[in-house]
Amino acid sequence: MYVIDRRLNPSGKSLPNRQRFLRRAGKVLREAVRNVSASRPIREVGEGGVVIIPARGIDEPSFHTGSDGLHSRVLPGNKEFLEGDRIARPQGSGSGKGKGSGSGSGQGGGGEDEFKVALSAEEFLSLFLEDLELPDLERRKLSLTDSTGMRRAGYTKSGSPANLAISRTMRNALSRRMALRRPKSEDLDALQDALRLAEELRDEAEAARLRVLIETHGVRTRAIPYIDPIDIRYRRFEPSPRPIAQAVMFCIMDVSGSMTEHMKDMAKRFFMLLYVFLQKRYKQVEVVFIRHTDEAKEVDEKTFFESRETGGTRVSSALQEALKIIEERYPVADWNIYIAQASDGDNENGDNDRATALMRDGLLPLSQYYAYLEVDEPHSDTPTSSLWKTYDNLEPGPAMRRVTTRQEIYPVFRELFRRRNEALETT
Amino acid sequence: MSALLFEGADWSFETIQRIHDRVEEIALGELKLDVYPNQIEVITSEQMLDAYAGSGMPIYYGHWSFGKRFVQHEGHYRKGYTDLAYELVINSSPCISYVMEGNSALMQTLVIAHAAFGHNHFFKNNQLFRDWTDATGILDYLQFARTYIAHCEETYGERNVERLIDAAHALMSHGVHRSPRRRKMDFKTEQARAKERREHDEKVYNELWETLPGGAPKTPRTSPEEHLANLLELPQENILYFLEKTAPRLAPWQREVLRIVRLLAQYFHPQRQTKVMNEGVATYTHYKIMNRLHESGNITDGAFLEFLTSHTNVVFQPQFDDRRFSSINPYALGFAMMTDLERICVKPTDEDRDWFPELAGCNDPVNALKDIWAHYRDESFISQYLSPRVMRDWRMFHLVDDPAEPTLRVEAIHDERGYRRIRRAFAREYDVGHTDPQIEVVSVDLAGDRRLIVQHSVREGRLLASREASEVLGYLADLWGYPVLLREVDEHGNGLREHTAEPRGREPFQSGKP
Numbered sequence: 001m002y003v004i005d006r007r008l009n010p011s012g013k014s015l016p017n018r019q020r021f022l023r024r025a026g027k028v029l030r031e032a033v034r035n036v037s038a039s040r041p042i043r044e045v046g047e048g049g050v051v052i053i054p055a056r057g058i059d060e061p062s063f064h065t066g067s068d069g070l071h072s073r074v075l076p077g078n079k080e081f082l083e084g085d086r087i088a089r090p091q092g093s094g095s096g097k098g099k100g101s102g103s104g105s106g107q108g109g110g111g112e113d114e115f116k117v118a119l120s121a122e123e124f125l126s127l128f129l130e131d132l133e134l135p136d137l138e139r140r141k142l143s144l145t146d147s148t149g150m151r152r153a154g155y156t157k158s159g160s161p162a163n164l165a166i167s168r169t170m171r172n173a174l175s176r177r178m179a180l181r182r183p184k185s186e187d188l189d190a191l192q193d194a195l196r197l198a199e200e201l202r203d204e205a206e207a208a209r210l211r212v213l214i215e216t217h218g219v220r221t222r223a224i225p226y227i228d229p230i231d232i233r234y235r236r237f238e239p240s241p242r243p244i245a246q247a248v249m250f251c252i253m254d255v256s257g258s259m260t261e262h263m264k265d266m267a268k269r270f271f272m273l274l275y276v277f278l279q280k281r282y283k284q285v286e287v288v289f290i291r292h293t294d295e296a297k298e299v300d301e302k303t304f305f306e307s308r309e310t311g312g313t314r315v316s317s318a319l320q321e322a323l324k325i326i327e328e329r330y331p332v333a334d335w336n337i338y339i340a341q342a343s344d345g346d347n348e349n350g351d352n353d354r355a356t357a358l359m360r361d362g363l364l365p366l367s368q369y370y371a372y373l374e375v376d377e378p379h380s381d382t383p384t385s386s387l388w389k390t391y392d393n394l395e396p397g398p399a400m401r402r403v404t405t406r407q408e409i410y411p412v413f414r415e416l417f418r419r420r421n422e423a424l425e426t427t
Numbered sequence: 428m429s430a431l432l433f434e435g436a437d438w439s440f441e442t443i444q445r446i447h448d449r450v451e452e453i454a455l456g457e458l459k460l461d462v463y464p465n466q467i468e469v470i471t472s473e474q475m476l477d478a479y480a481g482s483g484m485p486i487y488y489g490h491w492s493f494g495k496r497f498v499q500h501e502g503h504y505r506k507g508y509t510d511l512a513y514e515l516v517i518n519s520s521p522c523i524s525y526v527m528e529g530n531s532a533l534m535q536t537l538v539i540a541h542a543a544f545g546h547n548h549f550f551k552n553n554q555l556f557r558d559w560t561d562a563t564g565i566l567d568y569l570q571f572a573r574t575y576i577a578h579c580e581e582t583y584g585e586r587n588v589e590r591l592i593d594a595a596h597a598l599m600s601h602g603v604h605r606s607p608r609r610r611k612m613d614f615k616t617e618q619a620r621a622k623e624r625r626e627h628d629e630k631v632y633n634e635l636w637e638t639l640p641g642g643a644p645k646t647p648r649t650s651p652e653e654h655l656a657n658l659l660e661l662p663q664e665n666i667l668y669f670l671e672k673t674a675p676r677l678a679p680w681q682r683e684v685l686r687i688v689r690l691l692a693q694y695f696h697p698q699r700q701t702k703v704m705n706e707g708v709a710t711y712t713h714y715k716i717m718n719r720l721h722e723s724g725n726i727t728d729g730a731f732l733e734f735l736t737s738h739t740n741v742v743f744q745p746q747f748d749d750r751r752f753s754s755i756n757p758y759a760l761g762f763a764m765m766t767d768l769e770r771i772c773v774k775p776t777d778e779d780r781d782w783f784p785e786l787a788g789c790n791d792p793v794n795a796l797k798d799i800w801a802h803y804r805d806e807s808f809i810s811q812y813l814s815p816r817v818m819r820d821w822r823m824f825h826l827v828d829d830p831a832e833p834t835l836r837v838e839a840i841h842d843e844r845g846y847r848r849i850r851r852a853f854a855r856e857y858d859v860g861h862t863d864p865q866i867e868v869v870s871v872d873l874a875g876d877r878r879l880i881v882q883h884s885v886r887e888g889r890l891l892a893s894r895e896a897s898e899v900l901g902y903l904a905d906l907w908g909y910p911v912l913l914r915e916v917d918e919h920g921n922g923l924r925e926h927t928a929e930p931r932g933r934e935p936f937q938s939g940k941p
Contacts, residue, residue: 001447001448001467002465002521003440003443003444003468004467004469005468006469006525007469007470007471007528013477014476014477014494014497016489017480017489017491017494018497018498020489020491020494020589021492021494021498023491024491024494025495058495060495060596061895061896061898062597062599062600062899063598063601063891063895063896064600064864064891064892065864065889065890065891065892066889066890066892067892068830068890069830069885069886069889070828070830070888071889072825072826072828072852073826073828074755074823074825074826074849074856075826076746076821077745077747077752077821078747078823079748079822081824081837082837083838083844083845085836086834086835086836086837087826087834087835087837088834088835089833089834089835116499118501118502118505
């Protein structure tokens with residue numbers, strides 16, 4: 001008999017098969033992920049978790065009998081039945097299951113209709129965001145590599161004391177001391193001890209020999225320094241071009257009175273998608289939230305999504321605010337700028353001209369990408385809004401889409417942020 | 428030996444060795460079991476999940492369906508719906524039992540008694556396993572299958588192999604020979620037999636016979652249909668075998684993959700037919716051994732109580748109207764029948780003397796049971812040895828759902844009139860030949876469009892589940908390479924329903940392309 005400890009064997013033997021399964025279930029799984037994210041509370045969008053997919057896409061069919069025909073079963077636990085008793089057929093499938101008519105008891109789990117898959121946050125997001133790419137990041141990154149930064153590049157013999165490479169210096173010193181046989185201080189101490197002992201024992205010959213030895217050691221120690229200037233090394237830095245892969249995303253939302261809860265909800269979802277998307281794809285991304293009524297305010301994420309406000313609508317105020325923030329904090333030389341705006345399209349009369357000017361002369365030239373999402377009530381037959389017309393007249397203008405139901409958000413999002421080479425039209 | 432094997436729940440490898448040795452002493456000495464050498468492997472829960480996914484085998488070829496099973500088990504386990512099994516045992520020699528690291532010392536004892544001796548004895552001695560499975564070769568074969576399929580994936584593309592295996596898996600339940608036939612020969616005996624045949628021909632050759640007028644006597648000609656049927660070995664119930672040998676458009680590697688799936692299906696086939704017996708033997712064995720350990724002072728009273736709790740859970744059978752009821756628990760049924768047979772041997776009643784004259788009062792339960800374990804499968808075991816006493820204890824009744832009648836009918840209950848009828852009906856539920864639909868390849872239209880004709884002999888109006896049947900038929904057509912017709916025919920030969928499928932003519936199923 002052998003007892004073998006297999007616990008240390010590499011685990012995760014099923015991982016390749018699990019991945020095959022996820023690939024196989026890919027289409028239904030992506031669909032399920034999208035549906036789930038549409039019905040989930042915003043904050044949980046990025047959390048992964050269990051999704052339910054219909055078993056149809058991934059079932060393993062086999063020949064087995066269905067519910068037709070005669071079925072018979074022997075069951076335990078008879079209480080009152082006598083031979084020849086008649087029992088009404090259980091109605092439905094759920095409650096009367098125990099009566100065991102035997103129907104539908106085919107093998108192979110043919111009865112399952114849905115299948116639960118637990119996805120990690122990573123898997124969830126990568127299914128969620130498949131094929132999406134922030135537009136133009138690539139291009140701008142290449143064109144803006146002229147900013148330079150300092151990068152470590154080996155050691156140098158000269159430099160400022162602040163850059164002293166201590167461990168390297170000490171290593172050099174140590175090897176030099178060993179090569180030149182500089183006496184160690186412990187050796188000297190040992191000799192001193194031996195000398196003292198010899199003197200106590202009045203062993204003059206030994207004492208004399210030791211004195212000479214100590215003398216020569218002393219000379220050597222003084223001649224060979226502990227640290228010599230030739231040991232010293234400094235950390236060397238050289239300038240190198242630093243790619244600007246950092247981006248700032250402005251989320252601008254209209255929270256004025258004309259925006260209904262439904263519209264806000266859609267806008268929120270759009271931004272939430274954006275937010276998840278940015279955090280997933282790019283490490284160095286800052287997000288600025290600006291909400292506006294007739295005046296604009298920069299707020300933190302929580303306030304942006306959760307608190308309420310009422311008032312009129314002046315889009316230009318938000319645009320002005322965005323411009324101000326860009327000037328103050330995000331110089332175009334260092335940042336790629338993306339702007340996404342959600343609004344119901346209502347704007348105060350007379351403000352459209354200001355907005356046009358701000359867009360044409362300010363935001364559009366500065367930004368890589370400007371997405372405008374117009375939200376509306378379902379089945380609304382309102383003709384295109386004044387703001388839509390205003391933006392539509394701009395040349396080049398922002399990427400624009402109009403959504404009326406929650407289910408539309410995701411397709412629109414995908415379309416707006418599709419990989420550049422597939423995109424049919426953007427700015 | 429009356430020393431305690433362990434105290435408390437902790438165990439070490441020495442403890443396991445000690446437990447094994449003592450259990451072996453009882454199993455071989457008192458229960459006279461006959462087992463393959465044991466190999467006990469300690470694994471983690473994660474590894475247990477892996478093992479679940481691969482049909483319990485330590486190695487298996489890669490396929491998404493195993494990933495699906497893994498996801499399923501993992502989901503249930505993480506949510507706490509199901510516990511993992513405490514052990515897993517493989518029908519191989521040496522017999523490998525997996526035990527979980529989280530088990531207590533008592534659980535390890537139970538598992539060793541249950542798997543390493545109970546199941547192990549059954550694997551080694553039951554006729555079905557002896558006839559159909561090759562315990563010494565299975566691990567090597569699985570290794571071969573895994574390597575071969577990985578190689579195919581590399582050469583012919585993962586998707587192509589995947590689709591092929593999808594198709595093969597769909598037909599897996601009809602990829603077994605149900606009745607024993609000539610044992611498969613290995614390559615060496617095959618060669619020897621070929622030589623023998625040649626020598627025989629030479630020995631009986633006599634020129635004189637060649638001079639007879641009229642030439643050699645001809646065998647009477649058979650009709651073309653019969654000739655074809657003989658040639659293709661029709662009718663053929665093993666559809667995968669038929670395809671492997673006959674499908675015109677498969678490449679050699681595709682035939683080999685079908686063969687792998689088929690042979691593994693065949694390997695698992697005995698397990699499907701012996702669930703009750705297998706678990707009954709193992710449960711009965713562990714029950715005897717644990718009691719013996721307790722009697723001889725090898726385990727403490729506390730540990731014995733722990734065992735009883737666990738044992739009671741294992742053999743729990745909810746009644747039909749219980750919310751927890753789904754089907755008969757094979758552990759419970761097997762254990763009930765084994766202990767009852769033991770009682771019949773030792774303390775028979777008059778009833779038992781009527782029903783089991785050869786067993787009643789023979790006073791040698793060990794050998795009587797061993798004989799039964801060796802020669803029966805669930806269906807024959809139940810139809811032979813389900814005693815009135817067990818039927819009464821379980822309060823069994825037979826319920827019939829006939830669509831021609833407005834209500835369900837209680838056909839028989841646990842009384843004098845009903846025992847035999849219940850037993851017959853119950854045994855049939857365990858007959859895979861009865862529960863699996865009987866589907867055979869009956870003909871090929873060689874003169875016409877090479878349509879393959881498959882027939883389902885419908886019993887008591889139980890037609891195939893239609894949607895899945897046509898999906899499987901699609902796979903069958905893909906493999907065959909030409910159209911396929913499935914006829915569902917009742918007992919009198921009347922056609923009830925027909926399904927047809929055309930090959931989808933996609934890559935993997937067309938030979939020629941490497």
